Amino acid sequence: MTVFRTVRGMRDFLPEEAKMMKYIEGRARRVAQLYGYKEIITPVVESYELLAAKAGEEVRSRMYAFKDLGGRKVALRPEFTASVARLVATTLRNEPKPLRLFCVGSLYRYDEPQKGRFREFWQSNYELMGSSKPEGDAEIIMLTNSLMKSVGLKNCVFKVGHVGVLRGVLNQENVEEKVQNEIMQLMDKKQYEDALKIVENAGTSEKCLVILKKLVEIKGSKVSQVLRKMKRQVEGYGRAVDAVENLREILKLVSETGEKIDMVIEAGFARGLEYYTGMIFEVYVPEMDIALGGGGRYDRLIELFGGEPTPAVGVAHGIDRIMMAMQKQKIPLRTEEEKTVMVIPVKEELKGEALKISRMLRGSGILVEVEVMGRRVTKALEDADRRKMDYAVIVGERELKEGAVVIRNLKRREQKTVKIERIVDMIKG
Numbered sequence: 001m002t003v004f005r006t007v008r009g010m011r012d013f014l015p016e017e018a019k020m021m022k023y024i025e026g027r028a029r030r031v032a033q034l035y036g037y038k039e040i041i042t043p044v045v046e047s048y049e050l051l052a053a054k055a056g057e058e059v060r061s062r063m064y065a066f067k068d069l070g071g072r073k074v075a076l077r078p079e080f081t082a083s084v085a086r087l088v089a090t091t092l093r094n095e096p097k098p099l100r101l102f103c104v105g106s107l108y109r110y111d112e113p114q115k116g117r118f119r120e121f122w123q124s125n126y127e128l129m130g131s132s133k134p135e136g137d138a139e140i141i142m143l144t145n146s147l148m149k150s151v152g153l154k155n156c157v158f159k160v161g162h163v164g165v166l167r168g169v170l171n172q173e174n175v176e177e178k179v180q181n182e183i184m185q186l187m188d189k190k191q192y193e194d195a196l197k198i199v200e201n202a203g204t205s206e207k208c209l210v211i212l213k214k215l216v217e218i219k220g221s222k223v224s225q226v227l228r229k230m231k232r233q234v235e236g237y238g239r240a241v242d243a244v245e246n247l248r249e250i251l252k253l254v255s256e257t258g259e260k261i262d263m264v265i266e267a268g269f270a271r272g273l274e275y276y277t278g279m280i281f282e283v284y285v286p287e288m289d290i291a292l293g294g295g296g297r298y299d300r301l302i303e304l305f306g307g308e309p310t311p312a313v314g315v316a317h318g319i320d321r322i323m324m325a326m327q328k329q330k331i332p333l334r335t336e337e338e339k340t341v342m343v344i345p346v347k348e349e350l351k352g353e354a355l356k357i358s359r360m361l362r363g364s365g366i367l368v369e370v371e372v373m374g375r376r377v378t379k380a381l382e383d384a385d386r387r388k389m390d391y392a393v394i395v396g397e398r399e400l401k402e403g404a405v406v407i408r409n410l411k412r413r414e415q416k417t418v419k420i421e422r423i424v425d426m427i428k429g
């Protein structure tokens, strides 16, 4: 007989991990509320054209794409931004701006499975539509920091850059957008030499090549110092200088909030997705060399999808990777401990009574499991013990005649007879 396993790259989440994933999702949803982002739910299956338009070659080549039974070319979403941009270009076209939207769910990329890289993974995603101002960019960074803090992660570092710096130089050198995208893809993978080779072949000036070579080496955590260096380097490239200025304004606003956020500014930083036009960033913890989240500004995507010109900035956080980081930093979940109870009928005829008592307890918000294996009381108690439950309610004939049951405190190994109407008070303490 065939033994079925998960498909390569797909995972099952058992209760402990599922609980953690849902906990992080809950935190992300709370952060969305705190910042005024309204949740939307978009389909997992979208048109291939939409998803492919600006995803970048790296993501595009790894899409789960197929024809549905109606012959439509579709794909499983590899990211959320295209779907949200589609909505803002169509159904939400006339919504007043700013529009703050949040979504959470699973995404699909046919990546080579490895640590922290899965074919099915989860993201919380936030998009701020309609603002071109640096305070919009600052908000997205702040919100990411809030989420990291909210799940208890320590020592987060933000890697920050601005695609307008590199693109500003390349534009002025008349490098075609398609070629620029190739260059950015290689930069994203830190293949700087290959990237510079393409720049050279694109017929750019000698000066440009020298500038780019130096630019990719500029990075550091002293924000104003790094920005100064960047600006000096791109002198004469107007748009690139503007981009550095824009980044300065964004980071100034972030620092003015009073929140201390560790940052590394990298002039040669690029991200795989093609739609970015401005500030870009990723967030890391020291224990892992892969990003927990990333985002940036994309001012032209909605227009590209046929909507009104709408500046936008957003971020996606990898829930799976946040979970890995929490495990590495040994961060416990901050959930309220709720009491768990097992209700055990002493004999067959009392099953109905046991179910009735369970119903009453659940009605008062107590977590109840009923003995359903027909086991004797001692066996059922052993099981409840093994599973670290708090109480057992033993339903016996003698006590029931008096309108009572036996409650056993499984942690303290004590038990007493209690009137049925008093059970809830006793357990809730």
Ligand code: AMP
Binding pocket: 079, 109, 111, 116, 117, 118, 119, 120, 121, 122, 123, 272, 273, 291, 292, 293, 294, 295, 316, 317, 318, 319, 320, 321
């Ligand atoms: P991106 O959409 O590529 O900007 O990714 C945003 C975040 O999603 C990353 O920082 C990761 O945390 C997460 N992520 C992206 N791809 C994967 C993957 N294949 N497996 C797990 N998490 C991923």
